[in-house]
Amino acid sequence: MTATEGAPIRVGIVEDQPLFRSMLEVTLGTVPGLEVVAAVATVAQARRAFPPGAVDVAVLDIDLPDGNGIALGVTLRRGQPGLGILLLSAHDAMDLLLDLPPDVKHGWSYLSKTSSTSSDALVAAIRSTAEGRTTLDPALLERMEPRAGSSVAGLTDRQYEVLRVLAQGLSNAGIGEALGITEKSVQNHINAIYAGLGIDADPSRNPRVTAALRLLEETGPVA
Known part of the structure; x- marks a missing residue:
């Protein structure tokens, strides 16, 4: 598990849509055992806000204005090998997980914004990802x-x-x-x-x- 036993899971959010970012921040900020460290809109902001060790799970939108969440996740993981990565996308892009570089391939999760955006599914995915498991979108698996x-x-x-x-x-x-x-x-x-x-x-x-x-x-x- 990336988080210290008994400590809250520290979450970082990277989402360029202000309303969705705010909804994620508010929703996750009210969940016992979770702590939103920062919620930012771009790759550049994320690199400054999430130095190695700052968060346990990074929730990343795939499509960002100055890059993409997958490349950002690879960079963050190489700086912090135990970091959990949860990708969010408005498109069915779950198979992108298969194209990850071998050194960072394990410990990523994926949820679709359109099929699995319930707070329960999101929180469960974050907890699972923090423990080193992979969560794939249940609606897409169906x-x-x-x-x-x-x-x-x-x-x-x-x-x-x-x-x-x-x-x-x-x-x-x-x-x-x-x-x-x-x-x-x-x-x-x-x-x-x-x-x-x-x-x-x-x-x-x-x-x-x-x-x-x-x-x-x-x-x-x-x-």
């Missing part, structure tokens, strides 16, 4: 299906269901609650998913993040 011949296509229906909920950043307890199964069953399914996708126990990689990215890589829009 529109995806496994590509024929992929490893994900080889999973059972239940394993695929568990993987899709896992990719929303939920813990084992959260997955169990969402699907009405026990935590032990969830862990058994996750172990089978890792085996089916060939995900090993590399200590330098979070297997949950790797699984979420594989889901994104091996699925496409429902025809």
